[in-house]
Amino acid sequence: MSGAAPEPRETQKTGDRRAARTVRDRRATQVVPGSGQSAWLTLLTAAAMAFLCVFALALALAADRLADRWQAALAQTATVRIAAPAGQIEEQTAIVLEVLATTPGVQSARVIGEDEQAALLEPWFGPDLPMDALTLPRLVEVIEAPGGVDSMGLRLRLAAEAPGAILDDHTRWRRPLIEGAARLRLLALASIGLIGGVTAAMVTLAAMAALATNARVIAVLRLVGARDSFIARAFVRRFTLRTLIGAAAGVALGMVALWAMPAAQDGAGLLTGIGLRGIEWLYPLAIPPVAALVAWAATRVAAFRVLREVT
Amino acid sequence: MSGAAPEPRETQKTGDRRAARTVRDRRATQVVPGSGQSAWLTLLTAAAMAFLCVFALALALAADRLADRWQAALAQTATVRIAAPAGQIEEQTAIVLEVLATTPGVQSARVIGEDEQAALLEPWFGPDLPMDALTLPRLVEVIEAPGGVDSMGLRLRLAAEAPGAILDDHTRWRRPLIEGAARLRLLALASIGLIGGVTAAMVTLAAMAALATNARVIAVLRLVGARDSFIARAFVRRFTLRTLIGAAAGVALGMVALWAMPAAQDGAGLLTGIGLRGIEWLYPLAIPPVAALVAWAATRVAAFRVLREVT
Amino acid sequence: MIELDGVAHSYGGTELFSDVSLSMGQGSFHFLTGPSGAGKTTLLKLCYGELQPRSGDVRLFGESRRKMGRNDLARARQRIGVVHQDCQFLDHLPVRENVALPLIASQRPVPEGDLDDLLGWVGLSAQADALPPTLSGGERQRAALARAVMTSPEVLLADEPTGNLDWDMSVRLLSLLIELNRMGTAVLIATHDLNLIRTAKSQISARVLRIAGRRMQLAGADL
Amino acid sequence: MIELDGVAHSYGGTELFSDVSLSMGQGSFHFLTGPSGAGKTTLLKLCYGELQPRSGDVRLFGESRRKMGRNDLARARQRIGVVHQDCQFLDHLPVRENVALPLIASQRPVPEGDLDDLLGWVGLSAQADALPPTLSGGERQRAALARAVMTSPEVLLADEPTGNLDWDMSVRLLSLLIELNRMGTAVLIATHDLNLIRTAKSQISARVLRIAGRRMQLAGADL
């Protein structure tokens, strides 16, 4: 930015030069009036947008987490259901476990006990279901290794070796849920993009409005021999700072609001899952610098466009 | 607003007077410069805020709908589970149906057929469950009347008359879901409130910035003998119109975006349920007038505050 | 029509002038001189009600300034024409509409013919549709004078109306003001140009006031 | 130092003037007169590079205006002092900093002692910390002149610098300019005030240029 700025005439040590630079920056800022309302406008815009952005980010992260959970809970597990006459159940179960043990991609397999099975049925039949009186199929839970299992191959092997065993890889259940989570995540990311775009547009417009308001100041400065970079620096510095402060305030407010929200309950996980966890609390901290960068670029472009119209 | 405005000197018919009024308004507007950037800023702010508001509204409506659905699906139904030795099932079922028929608050009761029951079990046992081989409890679905059923009384009556029957009013399932939906609705309403507040603040600040920019124009107008109401009218009219147009554009965009979103699927109803249905498509149309009203009030207050500082 | 009665004014610090009295009746003609910074513009601002006097009383058309509301003031200003020292215009409107602005702002009809005549008299016919920022310094002053006389005001206050004008144009404008004065308008001109005052005094009976050293006195013989 | 060579200019429509040549060397002193709207301010704008000539060539310190970039122009302006007809200031900075603005804007050190002396000479010591909007018309012109001479420029261009000043103050400022001129500064003053030109000619040898009817000629004998 200051590549073309004239260096002070005397040779100085680097420390002095930095001090001189700061003084020059302050001087450059002072030649532009503070302009009360438009300063607040920029601050408020940045704060409001950062606040909304924190929420959109939390939503995206929650959607992400949800998708991951479903991925983990459903995509990585499968069930083998063994329905056979009472006498053959034990035998076929043993065969199935053997087959699974030699199938690549299967991390572990485990027979679901009667208690667990009763728990699964509870919603529909109540806790006092007479398990003894029922001839339920045996269920084997298969936990897949990260790579996943070749379902088709496994299905064929099972059909050959244990005719009563049927593999259910939960595809039916998985697809709509994964799709739903992906769509929610997309929505959240789109809002972040929208918020970012609108923020950039608003900061640009606010900067251009400020520059238009200060057209006379710019003309006077050019007339007394100020360089473009000197004039631009004043505006750019001010708008970047304002956006940074506004965004920081908005992020802080947003994080406090998120933190104050009731903790997530598993009962309605999706709805109350909006919130940040662990390392995620650091993510919103990226918003103010990014916003400041956007403001810096926007103001610079706006400033040089306005300056080009002044001789 | 124009109570104090001087009437044209000649007496006129009412129609003429209205025409004169429009001409006067146009004249009043012309004496204030258009100020390109700040006009766009107001338009864009209004549009962005209206756009976000449409989404927040859709979210609130979806949460509302969801809560209603759960209310309807869970709160209004209960299940009576009859577990008894094979011989007594039919008898006890008949008793239960009789009891239910005479219980106040029960709209209808219906035995869930075997097919339906199999469908409920399918997730866990697969489609080829040998229903005949199982001695499953009989399930009776109870649909409650709007007032609801006195669960405790019904439970006692059932215990006395059909010892194998157990009432499950789904309380366990209902509460977290209802709570979740309520919280989502609250979140959406809070966003609407936040968006409204921020919009009002931004329009006020934009108006004040425009007024500050035009301080000279205001001073010149006062010096040549213009009344406060004449000067204020120019600004108020302009900002109200801009906000109205911007909000209308934002609402239109938001509605198009909602309409273009993939239709809700029941598989992941909650996630894709964000959208408008039937009469709800009319609700967002209230946003532009409300925004314009907010802008009108904000600009009026700002204009008279600035005018008070000019003699 | 405008009366100042024992008026004093100060901007915060020391008093600019004190105990100034002045009465502008119908058909009166005053010049106001004094060194730069003496308070000529301030006195004019008191006359058209932009400033409130610290002490003493200012009456506009018989009404005390202190008792006037904002709308009363606006109405009084519609009867006063003012040429400001820094001629300010609405930069987005052409000269023509700027000259007609007092009529537009008070929602009176604009007599287009009179407007054209007036623009011709001050030599701005060619610039009628130009925007004020493109005017030369002298053209601005002429446009400001045209704006002030456009409403045929009962009082005309002109602050240094010829500072950027050549002598011929100054005399031309002076004759316009004298013409107005003969038709009854009370005129007050603040100026540094003693030649202008001398020229005027040769045509009409004008009183010359001088502010200096916190007081105002009649200056006549020394001109 | 500034040379105009067969310059013509027009704002869109008809030509204001054509074939104007002027050479301001070290220690030269020019007056520029002509009726209002003749193009005096326009000529000055050509001299400090705000406008590009339609035809002909303008050279600032030996460099052709057409070949100068924006930063070259800024550097050239740091060597030229200009008093604009509409003295514009930064309204949020006190007079003191406004006068020192050319130094601040080009990031040169501000000699506070010289600044005080200069403010004293133009009679603005009392207004040093006032904001420009509170200045009187004459005070603005004096501040503008102080700002123009603050950098000890090699060329000084003044557009109607005494339009709002009384005679004594005008002469005082003229003597400041003559002083500068004697130290080598090239001076060009656009003015309507023929008395001022006469007074100056009695002290130094100044050339008087007159623009009228699209041409510029030397006017001397008729003053």
Ligand SMILES: Nc1ncnc2c1ncn2[C@@H]1O[C@H](COP(=O)(O)OP(=O)(O)OP(=O)(O)O)[C@@H](O)[C@H]1O
């Ligand atoms: N708003 C203000 N606040 C403070 N001081 C002011 C204000 N307006 C004017 N002054 C000061 O009051 C004094 C008189 O100002 P005024 O404009 O009346 O002078 P003037 O006689 O018109 O001078 P000139 O001939 O230069 O125009 C000046 O010194 C000026 O600095």
Ligand SMILES: Nc1ncnc2c1ncn2[C@@H]1O[C@H](COP(=O)(O)OP(=O)(O)OP(=O)(O)O)[C@@H](O)[C@H]1O
């Ligand atoms: N930016 C512009 N666009 C169009 N026309 C302009 C522009 N600037 C000046 N003019 C016109 O050019 C003519 C000369 O203007 P200029 O300011 O040079 O006159 P001047 O000699 O300085 O007059 P004065 O003595 O009144 O200040 C005027 O008629 C003016 O209206």
Ligand SMILES: [Mg+2]
């Ligand atoms: Mg004055």
Ligand SMILES: [Mg+2]
């Ligand atoms: Mg000029």
